[in-house]
Amino acid sequence: MESEELRNVGLKVTTPRLKILGLLENAKSKHMTAETIYRQLSESGEVIGLATVYRALAQFEAAGLITRHQFEGGQTVFELERGxxxxxxxxxxxxxxxxxxxxxxxxxxxxxxxxxxxxxxxxxxxxxxxxxxxxxxxxxx
Amino acid sequence: MESEELRNVGLKVTTPRLKILGLLENAKSKHMTAETIYRQLSESGEVIGLATVYRALAQFEAAGLITRHQFEGGQTVFELERGxxxxxxxxxxxxxxxxxxxxxxxxxxxxxxxxxxxxxxxxxxxxxxxxxxxxxxxxxx
DNA sequence: TCTCACTTGAGATTCATTCTCACCAACCAG
DNA sequence: CTGGTTGGTGAGAATGAATCTCAAGTGAGA
Incomplete structure (x- = not known):
């Protein structure tokens, strides 16, 4: 359960965070930009602000749930910390x-x-x- | 002579380019950001636009005179291509x-x-x- | 010296990311 | 279950690095 993961790292369990975490776990491409996450959530009808996506990702990273990779060309992608x-x-x-x-x-x-x-x-x-x-x-x- | 280097790579020899190249060759720290270069030139009384610094660095890089490195934290530094x-x-x-x-x-x-x-x-x-x-x-x- | 294509500088623009702030929702106590 | 507190959220403004625009400037060959 994703709510467990959030609670375990001391983050309040909220809808946006659950949606973002869920997307990262089910996404077909392992490496996603904040923009991509935002767009995919929007397309599935979720109303989640871009700022919230960035905030959540920063928190997940600090908590060790995900990793940030900065490739050249300004491409910053996030990846679930697994394996x-x-x-x-x-x-x-x-x-x-x-x-x-x-x-x-x-x-x-x-x-x-x-x-x-x-x-x-x-x-x-x-x-x-x-x-x-x-x-x-x-x-x- | 720096003008040689410029001519060799097919770039017109101009004051800004010479100043920037010269700074890169004499700087105490081998790795400099565009901002740093711009600031140091400004401090030594040179009037060189930031856009020109970026342009020149991009051209130098394309010409193989310098190399661009992107370290963590989004800091992009340039380094003279030597050795x-x-x-x-x-x-x-x-x-x-x-x-x-x-x-x-x-x-x-x-x-x-x-x-x-x-x-x-x-x-x-x-x-x-x-x-x-x-x-x-x-x-x- | 003259000319022209290439350069330049200042400021506008873009793009990703962060900040602001009024509103809202999760969680605990009751 | 419900209300209060606290922290979270969304929209848009703000930031900062880097790029673009364009009128004015300048190197270099004629």
Whole structure:
């Protein structure tokens, strides 16, 4: 139950928050912008202000329910915090986002940070390229 | 001579471009925002519009003279393209930026992109952590 | 020096995000 | 179940980074 999730992180259970969380859990595309969420909610008849979407997303992020990714080109997407860590590859033409995980890279990162005298707390790895074939035509995926 | 660099990449040699390029070459901090560049030029008495700064930086980037990096927090910094490719590790406490290059990671990235059906055009890898010892105290380095 | 295409500066504009504020709804007490 | 308090909400204004517009300016070849 989504209300549980909200209560667990100390957020009051409200209709907008439930709708937004529900959308994130059921959306076909895992990575959504605030605008996309707002538009999809509007289309399903919900009257939820854009400001509320941004507010809720910020709170969810602070609570660790979702993660924010800032890709180049000003595209900021949110993703439900589920499953293991992964990085992203973004198509610069159609905006499609794929996920990947590579142990070699992960390990190297830690080694590099250590060698430079840093205690690694986080990292952002995003690859940019063009995806091939018919998948890359639409405006989004 | 900076005018050479401009001519070589097919840009007309103008005062604003020379000033901006010169600032990038002499600045104490390698990574600068457009705003910072604009402010520093203004402070040294140059009358250069912010729009011109953005335009010039975009042109320099297109010409390969400089590189654009988008770190967390939406801060976009520019850096003179000198020496080989490298990625960054940023101290989340003091803001210090170190550079590194790792062939293993570079190679893996290309392999991953290929495996996923992407033609890699670029990548952004930034590590975040805390740098150790006395180096990490000031507000910047 | 003259000319013209390319540049520039100031301000308007855009776009994503955040803020403001009057109104409203969730939750606890009764 | 109901009313009060407190925090949440929506609409639109405000912000800030970046881009565009356009009249005026300037580099560089003739």
């Amino acid at each position: 293991p860590h992964h990085d992203h590859i973004v198509c610069v033409r159609c905006g499609r986002v794929e996920e990947f995980y590579d142990k070699v890279i992960e390990d190297r990162q830690r080694e590099i940070a250590e060698k430079l005298g840093f205690t690694l707390s986080d990292h952002a790895l995003t690859l940019y390229g063009e995806c091939s074939g018919g998948t890359c035509t639409a405006k989004n995926g | 080989p490719h490298h990625d960054h590790i940023v101290c989340v406490r003091c803001g210090r930026v170190e550079e590194f290059y790792d062939k293993v990671i570079e190679d893996r990235q290309r392999e991953i992109a290929e495996k996923l059906g992407f033609t890699l055009s670029d990548h952004a890898l930034t590590l975040y952590g805390e740098c150790s010892g006395g180096t990490c105290t000031a507000k910047n380095g």
